[in-house]
Amino acid sequence: MSTIEDLQKIQEYQEYSYRNPGKESLLEKYRIPIQHFDFDYVNRCKDANELEKIIDVLRSGQEGYYPDLLRATEGQLAKLRPNSKCLRQRCRVLNKNDLEKDELDKIANDLNKWVANVSKCNRELEERKSNKTSCNVKIRQPQPQCQPLNLVKKENARRISSTDYGAWDRYDPDTEILKQDLEEEKRRQRVRQARIAEEKTRQDAETFTGTRGPSATPTSTFVMASLEKRPPKKSVTFNRHPTEAEAWFLSERELEKGREFFKNGDYEMAWRSFSNSIASRMNVTNLNNRAVTSLKLKKYSEALEDCEQVLAIESKNLKAQLRKAQALEGLQRYEDALDAVMVVIERDPNNSIAQELAERTRKHCRNVLKNTRLTITEIE
Structure with missing residues (x-):
């Protein structure tokens, strides 16, 4: 590197400092001590x-231009990290003047072929x-199937906003499905009920007129016309047993209600909800x-059942076994409770509730034995 180029670098840095007086230099940005710019340290x-x-x-030349130190630093970096971005050499972009004549001819031929292929496709x-527009054959489109008006149900489902996080927390996909x-x-x-009602109405009309099919007498035609003038009867819905999915959904809903009532101390409503779930x-x-819940309400017989x-x-249900013992204690059947x-x-020796219940029932059993008088009779 010549001295003239070094002077040009220094002049460029002075112009940069003059144009950007308050801008932070790279040395200040990286916070590198000035002592590290040394051959021994590098x-x-x-x-x-x-x-x-x-x-x-x-x-950058902001602190001066030191070509020997720069080459030494690049050599040390090449040993530690050969694939560093700082070691990449910048290459000038080639233009057509840098290419040989054979290469230029090949590129031109490829471009001409591409243009010809595109024109042919167009x-x-x-x-x-043009062939499609000249054809006047009309294609029959399938007619959309319309549902009966009385079976169409309009629902205005409210869409949950993407920012309504509370609504998304309450949203349960399984419940919605x-x-x-x-x-x-x-x-x-x-739909099945509507079809059954329609079939029944048709059969009743045929039975009343005594005709089936198009061969009808004038009297039957008059009767049918009078029947058509009558206002249509409302469709009758029959009670049916819920499906398995409906039964499961209703049971789970009542079960959740009962749990909420039980947590709040409303045992009467909890008992009703659990009964509906059952x-x-x-x-x-x-x-x-x-x-x-029956134990809380002191309904010991129902709890026992x-x-x-x-x-x-x-x-082997331990909860039911323990609650059975508690119900028997409430019914004062202490031996059965024990x-x-x-x-x-x-099955569970560390169950503290069971231990306390056993102690109470033992005391009651001993008290019963103490209060019982034994009569001894001599046998001849």
Whole structure:
């Protein structure tokens, strides 16, 4: 590097500093100590990132131009990180003057072929388009099937906004899918009922007129005309048993209501909700929940029945066994309660509720024995 080029670099930096007086330099930006711009430090440095920053500062010329130090830093960086971006050489973009004549001819031929192919494709497309417009054959379109007006149900579903995070937290995809399945099942049921009602009306009309088919007498024609003038009767809906999906949905909904009532201390409403859940679909969960609610309401007989039903389904259900013992204690059947709670203790020895219940029932049993008088009679 000549001295003239070094002077030009220094002059460029002075002009840069004059144009940007308050702008932070790279040395201040990278916070590199000035002592690191030394041959000994550069040769000992093992930090490739710091060497890249030093190269950026040296190439900028903001602190002066030091070609020997720059080459030494680049050599050390090449040893530590050969694929560094700082070591990439910039190449000038070639133009047509830099290419040979053979290369230029090849590129020109390729471009001419491409233009010819594009023109040919355009002509073919235009010909196909003109052939289609000349054809006047009308194509019959399929007619859309219209649903009966009485079966169409308009719903104004409110779309949840993307920023309504509270609504998205409350949104349950499984529940929505189940609702859609229920709506589809109800729609199919309405269609079946409408068809049955229509068939029944037709059969009643045929039975009344005594005719079937188009061969009708004038009297029957008059009767049919009078029937047509009458206002149509309202369709009668018959009570039906809920489907399995509907029963599951109703049972789960009532079960959740009962749990909320139970948490709030409203045991009467909780008992009603659990009973509705059992009526829709009986299972171990709602029976157990109604049993514990009955214990809170001191309905010990009903609690005992629910627990026995649970144990009939699952004989190893500890909750039902423990609540059975509590119900027997409430009915003052202490010996049976002790037998029931001992089953729980055998399976779960660390159950504190069962231990306390066993102690109470033992005390009651001892008190009963103390208060019982034994009569001894001699046998001859």
